[in-house]
Amino acid sequence: MRDIWEQTLNWQPSIQEQNQFQHLYELIIEANRQLNLTRITNPEDFWEKHLWDSLRGIKFLISASKINGQVEEKKQRQDKEKIKIIDLGTGAGFPGIPVAIAVGNCTLNLVDSTKKKINFIDSVLPKLNLDNVKATTCRVEEIGRDSQHREAYDIALIRAVASASTCAEYTLPLLKQGGLAVVYRGGWTEKENVGMINAVEKLGGKIESIEQFNTPLSNGDRHCLYLRKVASTPEKFPRNVGVPARNPL
């Protein structure tokens, strides 16, 4: 898939990154026998819908880490200078684990409310040598109110978790001012857009851009919404557990 990576992301995984992707695939297939982690098990589907899709949403970071790459190694950046990323409702680790593999200068917190999924991720991290990642069993609404995490991240990722405005309520409270939420979607309509503008504004954000693209093997329709945090999020958000999903803004 090297050519497709190059054409679509202007990037190619190193041998080590390819090995990590392969190993991740094997670990998921093995665990899937007991755990029901994902329906996507065919190698090409896994590559397209889990690996490629995860990285397409943060294309801007992949090119940045490539440019910084050489400088980075010499400077031995400290943890505090690394980009802080949180992946909300990560499931079996998507998009977070591929992002951790491909973007060197970051730390990642992978959050899910399902303990067995976080246990799986915890078992995978040392096998993939990912020491820049931690996994947390928690509801997104709770971590969004925790002072250690609220307004603490540069980037929040969220894929296939809830409606778009619910995703805005989950992500924006966790971002520092100036931070960016990446909301991964399939289709996207003008009607959804109107509701989203309203919700994002209430949360201290603005829609910076919406990218439409197609997946490279099966030509599936995809959108990524990029939400910039421009003001502090009012204290009342996120609302109590369950409310953002039941009653979206």
Ligand code: SAH
């Ligand atoms: N992001 C992954 C998984 C999507 S499935 C992927 O794209 O493959 C949705 C996941 O979100 C589930 O694992 C579910 O447990 C988690 N989830 C849903 N609502 C949540 C909430 N409020 N807090 C934490 N996790 C949540």
